[in-house]
Amino acid sequence: MPDESPTDEIQDDSNQALNIFPGNWTIRNDQMFRAFDLSFSQNWNPSNFPWDQLDPKNFDQRERIAQAYWMAKLAFFEKSGIGAFGFGMVRAAELNLEDPTKKMLASITYDECRHDEVCRRACSKLCPNFPYAYKPQDDMEKKALRNIEALYGEGKRYWNGFLKAWQFLPPEILFAGFFFAEIGAETIFNIMRQTSKLDVYRQAFQNITRDETRHLVATMALLRGMAENFSEEQKHTITRQMKQGFIFLSPLLYRPKTDFWKLPGDFERVDQELEEVARNTGLGTLTLEEKMKFWREAIEKKRKEIEEIGIMVPAIPEIGVEGVEVQVKKDETIATSF
Ligand SMILES: [Fe+2]
Ligand SMILES: [Fe+2]
Structure with missing residues (x-):
């Protein structure tokens, strides 16, 4: 018998039936509305980028596979965003959250599809069929594909955990937790739009950065709205x-x-070998030191805003972020997204 879906579970053990009707057109969270409204004027089309720059004959085999590898790796996280925000969008409608919150979650889901589409187009230009139906030519390619398959394989554990979390955590907590990954997303694209040397990447990252900035504004507004009524314990969960x-x-x-x-x-x-090759081809991937530096700076930039809401930043000694000591157990459910 298939596993019971989390939606069934929630309907079973709460009195409130989940229903998307009658809906509402209430706007309470102005910041959320403004972020959603901006998505119309900031619309963009990946078809317009100069994809011919990724013509396979412009690169050697290592350079092609290295770029496709990074794009396939990024796609894992974009897909987690599609799933998490898409699920959140439906749940927000079922819980009848205010209108712009529902629509913003839908708009973020769409944006994450568009980001995944950039990954797909880059891979299909550089290494057709990578990674889903690719036949590796040499050891390097075998290893690249093996890495991606291992990563994607772990996605199953992530997604099971994400779905399960909606059964034991209040939805407000889960919605409130969406912001953190957006800090990471905005950071990496904002730097890579400056470090990449090919126009096709620069244009893609520029547009993705703009999306991610909007996502960060919206998810911070979501955090602010949800955290108003949080207990200290719930704040610690965030x-x-x-x-x-x-x-x-x-x-x-x-x-x-x-x-x-x-x-x-x-x-x-x-991974490091391939990222280094990708960097030199003009993709603009970052060194480990750069990743640490920029991620730390991005968290520090948001620290005040987060702490003002009453949420403490966790200690992340790996990248030099000071804060509250948090013990995350091995294999603990990860209820976050990208
Ligand atoms: Fe994204
Ligand atoms: Fe995002």
Whole structure:
């Protein structure tokens, strides 16, 4: 028999039936409305980028696979965003949250699809069929594909955990936790739009950064709205989720944390080699030192705003962030997204 879906569970053990009707057109959270409204004027089309720059004949085989590798890695996190925000969008409608919150979650879901689409187009230009139906040519390619498959394989544990979290955490807590990954997302694209040397990437990252800035404004507004009525214990749960977010995003923004990630022993070595090749081709991927520096700075930039809401930042000694000591157990459910 298939597992019971989390929606069934929630309907079973709460008195409130989940229903998307009658809906509402109430605007309470002005900041949320403004962020959603901006999504119309900031619309963009990935077809307009100069994709011919990624013509395979402009690169050697290593350079092609290295760029496709990074794009496939990014796509893992974009897909987690599609799933998490898409699920959040439906749940927000079922709980009849105010209108712009529902619509903003829908708009973020759409944006994450568009980001995943950038990854897909880059891969299909550079290494057609990578990674889903790719036949590796040599050892380097085999290792690259193996890394991506290992990463995607871990996605199952992530997604199961994410769904399960809606059964034991109040939805406000889960919605409130969405902001942290957006800090990470905004950071990496904002830097890469400056470090990438090819126009196609620069244009893509510029537009993605603009999306991520909007996501950050919206998810911070969501945090503010939800946290108003939080107890101290609930606020601490958000601190914990920030730490989980760091662990979840570590393969992209730091180095894979084994608290959650179970990856092949030489994953990191292969990953670093490929990222270095990708950087030199003009993709603009960052060194480990740069990742640490920029992620730390991004968190510090938001610290005041987060603390004003009454949420403490967790200590993340790996990147030099000071804060509350949080113990995340091995294999703890990660209820965050990208
Ligand atoms: Fe994204
Ligand atoms: Fe985002």
